[in-house]
Amino acid sequence: xxxxxxxxxxxxxxxxxxxxxxxxxxxxxxxxEEVVYAxxxxxxxxxxxxxxxxxxxxxxxxxxxxxxxxxxEARSVRKRPYFWSN
Numbered sequence: 531x532x533x534x535x536x537x538x539x540x541x542x543x544x545x546x547x548x549x550x551x552x553x554x555x556x557x558x559x560x561x562x563e564e565v566v567y568a569x570x571x572x573x574x575x576x577x578x579x580x581x582x583x584x585x586x587x588x589x590x591x592x593x594x595x596x597x598x599x600x601x602x603e604a605r606s607v608r609k610r611p612y613f614w615s616n
Contacts, residue, residue: 531591533565533584546570546595550579551586586602 533539535551550566563584567579582590 531588531593533587533591538570538595538597540592540593542592547587547591548576552584553581562573580600 531539533552535549538546538548540546544579547567547569550568552557553564553566554561555564564582565587566579566581566583567587571577
């Protein structure tokens with residue numbers, strides 16, 4: 531999956547993350563890309579910013595999340611995660 535900044539991603543268990551940006555981190559042997567993200571807490575609020583490797587985020591994300599579903603503006607035939615109260 532191609533990870534992009536400013537989008538929401540959901541894993542197979544229903545957890546959601548908002549990607550804030552992608553940064554290059556240097557080290558002794560070269561550099562790698564890190565993803566800066568904020569987990570979306572129950573109730574729709576953003577949690578504290580965290581980082582992980584881009585490859586980890588690619589394996590974690592199973593689909594792009596539609597923000598309208600988070601606000602309850604759109605109906606979907608998919609079952610909502612167990613922790614949303616709507």
